[in-house]
Amino acid sequence: GRRRGLNRGPDDAVAIISTMLYPATGPLKDGNRVVFDDAFSDIIDRNDAIKTANAGINFGLLRRNTSLAVETKSALKATDTLFYTMTGVPVGDFRIGIAVENIQPNGLTAELVDKFTNLRTSVSLTDSSFIHFSTTSAVASRAADRFMLVFRKSLVVLPVNFVSISARRQADRNIAIDWKVANEINIVRYEVERSANGVNFTGILTKDAAGTLSYAQTDLSPLAADNFYRIKAIGLGNDVTYSSIVKVAPLPGKASIAVYPNPVTGNTINLVFTTQPKGSYALQLINVEGQLIYKGSVNVTGENFNHSIKLGEMAAGGTYQLTIRAEDGSSKTIKVMSE
Incomplete structure (x- = not known):
């Protein structure tokens, strides 16, 4: 059909719903977008963008048996439903992110309908929403038409x-x-x-x-x-x-450097760095006579980092001083006992 142009003033805003598919943790896999405006029609025409299949996960919109990446529709109304289509989704945990822009609810509410679990989850029309779901070995959990977004008048359909x-x-x-x-x-x-x-x-x-x-x-x-x-x-x-x-999120761990266990066993000192700055740390171990027993370094690369120092024979019941010095010059000395 003939492409329709939108003649907008600087203050006009386009109503958009973008729906994205992510793994439970990790980056975006695929997504789609719907643009609502009375300048558009509800038929498929040149304003819509046909979905091009990816090699992996695909998450588009279905209208009249055609998969779309971008769907243009007339202004949002209570009888609208967005039919999603997903393919290539493996077994695992995922989340759907629904972002809205310039949507005027005008008494409308939205629910994401999950045909596999029969759950209906409220979706905000004023803010972003995230809905988690899982796919299993059950074929229906990976059905192309598992999800749809349904709009209704709030007082008619949804009690809350x-x-x-x-x-x-x-x-x-x-x-x-x-x-x-x-x-x-x-x-x-x-x-x-x-x-x-x-x-x-x-x-x-x-x-x-x-x-x-x-x-x-x-x-x-x-x-x-x-x-x-x-x-x-x-x-x-x-x-x-x-x-x-x-x-x-979990509470951050308390910053510390410790030897565990202490007294040490098996002539091995286990150093535990918790929430310490990443970088190189110089290590020096001396005995009660002031003799240097060990000198080395360790490169700390994570918030919870373990490092083992394997020594020669340590005197039973001996006492040692282990000094750990960071790149900024700060240091900590730990009294180390041997069994």
């Missing part, structure tokens, strides 16, 4: 719309989880769910619905490593809506 969710670590190391909702209709309670990997979640806290816009709970026993959180809203008919997922 998650406006935002946040999680932050407190000074006492507990984690505070806050969420805001809109259109809270026929909701019985909320459950805070936690995960170590962003895929498998378990309910840890419950909050009864109170007809307010904001809620808060505190995880008093967070995991030592990563903590992923999401909110599960449960309605009168046991219908379920999920929020987006947020992540709280």
Whole structure:
């Protein structure tokens, strides 16, 4: 069809939804984009970009049996649905990132529908959302049409719309989880769910619905490593809506240089560097008579770095002084005992 031009003033903004597919950790694999404007039509024409297949993972949009990388549509409305198509996805853990630009919700809500798990996850129309999922040996988990993004009038379809969710670590190391909702209709309670990997979640806290816009709970026993959180809203008919997922990173380890075990065994000194600057460290070991027993260096390359010093015969019950000197001239001396 004939290409349509957009005659815009400097303050006009294009409404866009970009959907990207990532592994659970790692860089973007593929993605697609939808542009909404009444200057476009809902038929496939020259304004749409046909999807060119990649050698690996492909994540596009499907319209009239045609795979698109960019889809142009008339202005967003309550009857719209984006049909995703994915191919070449191996078994593993992944996340879908949905970014919105210049979308005016006007009473609309969006849900990502997962046909494999039968879950419907609320997607923000004012901020970015990330939804984690897994593929398995089950063919249906890797089905091309597993996902679609459905738009509806909020008061008609969704009893609650998650406006935002946040999680932050407190000074006492507990984690505070806050969420805001809109259109809270026929909701019985909320459950805070936690995960170590962003895929498998378990309910840890419950909050009864109170007809307010904001809620808060505190995880008093967070995991030592990563903590992923999401909110599960449960309605009168046991219908379920999920929020987006947020992540709280682990606490950084306390900086230290230590010998473990001490007293040492087997004439081997095991040095443990924790959260130390990367670089070369000079090592010097002397005995109680001031004699040099060992001199060397180690190149520390990570936040948790181990280095072993293999020595000749160490005197049983002997006492030594191990000096570790960094490139900036700072040093630390550790009293080392031998069994």
